Amino acid sequence: SQQGEEDPQALSIQEGENATMNCSYKTSINNLQWYRQNSGRGLVHLILIRSNEREKHSGRLRVTLDTSKKSSSLLITASRAADTASYFCATANQAGTALIFGKGTTLSVSS
Amino acid sequence: DTEVTQTPKHLVMGMTNKKSLKCEQHMGHRAMYWYKQKAKKPPELMFVYSYEKLSINESVPSRFSPECPNSSLLNLHLHALQPEDSALYLCASSQARQALGYTFGSGTRLTVV
Numbered sequence: 001s002q003q004g005e006e007d008p009q010a011l012s013i014q015e016g017e018n019a020t021m022n023c024s025y026k027t028s029i030n031n032l033q034w035y036r037q038n039s040g041r042g043l044v045h046l047i048l049i050r051s052n053e054r055e056k057h058s059g060r061l062r063v064t065l066d067t068s069k070k071s072s073s074l075l076i077t078a079s080r081a082a083d084t085a086s087y088f089c090a091t092a093n094q095a096g097t098a099l100i101f102g103k104g105t106t107l108s109v110s111s
Numbered sequence: 112d113t114e115v116t117q118t119p120k121h122l123v124m125g126m127t128n129k130k131s132l133k134c135e136q137h138m139g140h141r142a143m144y145w146y147k148q149k150a151k152k153p154p155e156l157m158f159v160y161s162y163e164k165l166s167i168n169e170s171v172p173s174r175f176s177p178e179c180p181n182s183s184l185l186n187l188h189l190h191a192l193q194p195e196d197s198a199l200y201l202c203a204s205s206q207a208r209q210a211l212g213y214t215f216g217s218g219t220r221l222t223v224v
Contacts (some may be wrong), residue, residue, distance in 0.1 A: 098159050
């Protein structure tokens with residue numbers, strides 16, 4: 001399976017702290033994407049990093065990609081209560097025609 | 112319009128009922144997807160439509176029947192479901208043939224009784 005595996009499964013932090021979640025995948029990729037899902041809602045695309053990129057920033061988000069280790073990390077700096085959600089990494093299936101999602105990390109930010 | 116709209120938001124159906132889920136987008140996306148998500152699990156791919164043609168069926172039971180009447184609309188017809196089919200059903204769309212930057216709907220929360 002190409003599905004990513006995130007760790008930790010759950011993360012609880014205080015507002016203002018940084019949150020780091022990791023994703024590992026099994027096969028070669030063209031890109032890796034991160035999505036956020038608020039409780040019981042649809043997923044929202046956060047950021048995409050291509051296989052030839054090592055790091056990418058978007059606002060308070062920083063994503064890294066290490067293709068040699070087949071892993072990626074998502075860092076959320078200065079967390080807010082509104083960041084409470086599940087975060088999934090996703091990679092394309094072998095044909096590149098659909099996304100397969102990792103198991104996800106549930107982030108809880110308390111004020 | 113940058114949204115994917117799913118209706119209904121909630122659905123309760125009996126095991127002998129026939130119902131349909133609807134998904135609509137007006138972003139000009141030519142790929143549309145159905146995912147099923149159980150509690151505390153990731154979304155699981157069910158079907159992919161590309162240019163209104165079914166391109167992927169992830170061995171989904173025949174009690175789920177997808178339909179893509181036009182480039183903006185995707186339906187999922189449900190018949191003789193089981194209680195274990197209760198889940199959040201998510202629709203998504205993207206530029207055709209590229210698994211990039213999906214736009215998801217808010218989902219239909221389905222309960223089979």
